[in-house]
Structure formats: C-alpha cells, structure tokens
Amino acid sequence: MKKMLIGLVALIVLGFGAMKAYQHFSYGGPSYYTKITEAGKESNDGEGNKQYEYKLTGYDEKGKAKQLKFTVFRDRPLKRNAYLKMTYNKNRGITRWQSVPSKDVPKAARDELK
Template sequence: MKKFLIGLVSLIVLVFLGLQIAQKVVSSGDDYYVQVTTDGKRIVSKDDSGNKYVDYKYSLPGYDKKGEEKQLDFSAAKDRPLRKEAFLKVTWNKNKGVTSYEEVQKKKVPEKAAEKLGISSAN
C-alpha cells in the first residue's frame, strides 16, 4: 500500500510538472509593443450553454525591441473595449499567435519600439 501511494504521488507530481513545462513552452514567444488606437470590433457570441459573451477583436501593428514590425491579431474577452491610447506588451508565438498581453507604462516600451509607435523621448 505504501509503494502504491508513493507511486501515485510521484505520478501526480510528474504530471503537474509536465503540464507546467508545456504551458511555458506554448505561451512563450516574442514580445511586441502596441498602442491601442481603436475600440476594437465588438463580437457577441454564445457559449455551449447558450450564454452570451462579448469579445473585442484587435488588429494592430506591434514592434519588438529592435523596432521590427508585426501585425498582431488578438481578442480581449472583456465586457468593454481596451483603454484607448494604452500601451500593451503582447507575447506572440509562431505556433499560437498572440498568447497574452499586459498593459505597460509608456516608459517601459523599449526605445526602438517607442520610436515606431511615435512616442517622443520627451514624454
């Protein structure tokens, strides 16, 4: 019985660690910086239970720390659009596309990306 419990606990720990590593690999990617310039396209959908939910779809140019551009398509599952003029750090993965985003302060945008976004160094 003791061996069985030790084996079961070990298996659970290994599965948990494997899932954590897989999540890191899938959600890792390159960071791009965008400025929200639109309200996004409002999309109303229904889930499997018939409940309505709202997504806002965005297609914005993003720039990496070298200033290289990539068109980024992503959605925000919120009941309102993202804040206009906000700066976002968007993680893009070649297999999954945009995997995450987070709002950042203007001063956290790398210099070359800031230049492409039209942020002057005086701001």
C-alpha cells in the first residue's frame, strides 16, 4: 500500500512538471518592453468585435531591439504613451502583455523608447 501511494505521488509530481514545461515551451519566453506610439489598425471580426493591430519595436532589458506584431481585442485602442511589458514566444509571438509604469521599465529599454 505504501509503495502504491509513493508511486501515485511520484506520478502526480511528474505530471505537474511536464505540464509546467509544456506551458513554458508554448507560452513562455523573454520579456520585451514597448511604448504605444500609434493608435493601431482597427478592424472587426465580422461579429461586431473590435480588434487593433500594432507593429512596434520592443526592447529587452539589455536594450536589444525586436519587431513585435500583436493584436488586442478591445472596444478602444491602447492608451498612447503607455508602456507595455510583453512576453514573446518564438512559436506563438506575443503571448502575454501588461501595462507597466515607466519606472518598472529597465533603464536600457527606457532609454531606447524615448
């Protein structure tokens, strides 16, 4: 009974580890910072839902540039001059973004964004 319980716990731990590895592979990646400088290209999906496409340059914490293309599904465009922290995945592109205050943007990236 004890061996069976240990085996079950080991199986759960291995399953959790495999799930986290898949999540990181599919959605994780380096962070880039950008500043919204345009209104974005507006379009509709045919069902009345608005979306805005952006093509901006993002910078990592060392100031290395990368062209970022992403779509935001909202009723209005993102606020101009707002800073965003974005997670870039080489397989899926931008998988996550969040607005951050300028003080949270690394100095090298902030210098490039001015």
